[in-house]
């Protein structure tokens with residue numbers, strides 16, 4: 064698959080002055096609930112009503128969705144509000160049912176994207192449709208797997224494609240339910256700058272209070288749209304209660320979010336930006352030079368260790384360096400997380416260098 068300007072056409076055709084907003088409950092629960100939420104979302108920035116009909120739950124015994132019955136409720140909501148509809152499909156049978164009920168946007172969930180077999184079956188079932196198909200990232204931070212799923216759909220002649228970033232599962236406890244790992248959607252934009260990219264802050268956050276900040280970050284990173292779980296009574300939702308917000312909160316959020324433009328052509332802005340970027344270029348050059356110098360010292364240590372047959376890894380020394388650098392980083396306004404990441408990478412490169420010398 065090649066990047067082409069046409070990839071963005073379906074989003075541009077909405078003619079919106081704000082990001083595309085897909086909103087609605089995590090799960091369709093009752094007809095009244097679906098229709099009521101759609102009613103509250105009508106006349107807001109939300110163009111598309113989302114609702115989960117089949118819910119992939121980590122463990123059995125939880126609410127697994129109302130099934131095909133809910134598709135009729137989506138149709139009623141669409142008739143009453145004029146909103147487009149979107150739901151998740153996880154197998155060819157879901158695809159058939161969703162198409163029969165004229166759902167406008169189908170998405171593949173994170174647990175589906177991980178499996179090329181099931182993605183291929185879904186791509187085959189979708190052949191010939193002109194529906195919009197969105198692909199959530201796989202649960203693991205694997206860009207080729209994510210792109211591979213999109214390519215399978217592209218090969219099935221699905222033209223209206225997009226990616227949804229919902230964060231990546233981690234074993235570690237973090238402030239997020241699913242780690243945003245923003246580098247991955249940034250890399251995706253590098254490869255496919257025109258592929259529509261939508262952020263799902265609800266699944267990244269797993270909780271209401273940080274949804275706004277995640278949306279703002281997404282807009283700062285050129286995302287085209289937001290998919291936000293919305294319920295009139297979030298606390299009593301049948302699934303993902305903690306991460307849903309009310310339509311009223313969504314309306315306020317869209318007022319408060321700052322929508323960024325791709326660039327600005329004003330001369331003074333361009334000049335200042337160029338001056339600052341020259342400074343960045345100088346510092347980057349120095350960083351690489353310093354890192355090269357550090358590795359030369361590591362090489363010498365490798366030579367020395369080789370003469371005495373001493374192990375490369377010296378945990379005590381390494382921990383001393385980390386402790387010192389975290390403190391120095393603090394005084395330079397660098398987060399501990401960042402300093403750790405950088406120094407772990409430096410340490411690994413240093414080990415690789417010494418490995419080469421010790422084995423030669």
Ligand SMILES: C=C(O[C@@H]1C=C(C(=O)O)C=C[C@H]1O)C(=O)O
Nearest residue numbers: 361364375376377380381410413
């Ligand atoms: C360079 C050394 O070898 C390893 C690499 C280190 C580094 O790059 O700072 C520190 C400790 C060792 O694990 C050393 O022993 O000092």
